[in-house]
Amino acid sequence: METGIGVVVIGRNEGMRLERCLASLAKGADQVVYVDSGSTDGSVQRARSHGVEVLALDMSIPFTAARARNEGFACLLQLCPNLRHVQFVDGDCEVVAGWLASAQAFLDGHPEVAVVCGRRRERFPERSIYNHLCDLEWDTPVGEAKACGGDALMRVEAFRDVSGYRPGLIAGEEPELCVRLRARGWKIWRLDAEMTLHDAAMTRFSQWWRRCIRGGYAFAEGAYLHGYPPSGIGSANRCAPGSGAWASRW
Template structure:
């Protein structure tokens, strides 16, 4: 067992995935808290049977993953006041047996680092194109990073100092937290060590579309919060969504209406952009092309996500979770 580490797992109706997640943590931390957000598949009972502390969220209040993590952390601190490091894990992930020990050693050796994450992989990348795309997405550069994902080991003192996650964010809460940590002088680091196996369970185009729409929403909200210099958080991603998802196609259609249908040939800029991105890839030809095509195509749902955010903001609408499974 790694001393001084607590784990917060969040989930809803994860079934066997949750069992794998909790089993992978058995005997590896001082305390594990499972935060359930209204499961109907018996997840709380399954977690309790494995000896895990279960916290059932009050679902009459607006739910976000950020709120679930914050409340799980508060529960963890209550039961384990001596906790120094907290591992946040999504309930559809299995934690590598060596990860917690390696990550804690790194934090102990690097006092300026507040967050350390490792290699997240898809459990079944061969089951669908969309699972494979997730696996490619998780393969990010090693070393000092700007942000982490939902799975990461954090220094408790740093997490508390910035008041944890913003509970109102419906997406993109981890990078936003990292923005505030880095502004406070902390660093975020990504190791090459295996960290988690993730089960996206995406088999339909509609799931991929909603996940991309959620990303666009997160980009818009992140840019709204921290888009000003020097951070410029997700400003480039937001501008690309507007340019490729709306600006270019709308301009081409308007020009073709004024000057003739032959101007629609300018839409070939999209396959040309995909070809350019595919040539820059460092994987197999199939993976390079798949990632390139969906990166280009993804600008359309990302643009709709941007629109959704700004409509909510200006119309004082209530943010609603954008879920893909």
């Protein structure tokens, strides 16, 4: 039975994490597109073995997650032009059973909402303090929010309304998208529902430090693009994981 939902998965060298991600999407969506950014670990072959559409990015063009999601969205709509909703998910995440249906039901009942997201959890929070900190960050307030992260179900109409992600952003593309959505009158919502399991695999301080640098850069570029409160970056609830702690200020 057609659901009207398509999924865009992005990743690079995710290994078994991609296997879990694609297996979790075996039901509930009409079409899945995997966007690969130069993997060398057999991810493309792994994705094809699941029967999903694979889009290998042209790596002569600078890669960003925003660009990958936009190109995946375009591919998805070429394959299934009548889709109503698209779930974006990172390849290191497993989508929880029932999430797609519950998120879609919320959008169907709330036409003013463009984006819904739920609780992302770390798969192994006990393995390092950095994984644990990520898990705490993912525990965002329930209700109307100002931003979403990399995992979210979006209304196709709304995504098109703002021309998708800003492809040149190297980080912070999700809150930046949400600033433009809210400017167009759309709402962002965090549901009290399990959404994804994320495997950060972060065991070293250097990994955490690089993440912090990216977060700081994203905050600075977001401020440059959209300014400070009330229209741009300010004290606000973030909706979903993937944005980093800086997103709490969008």
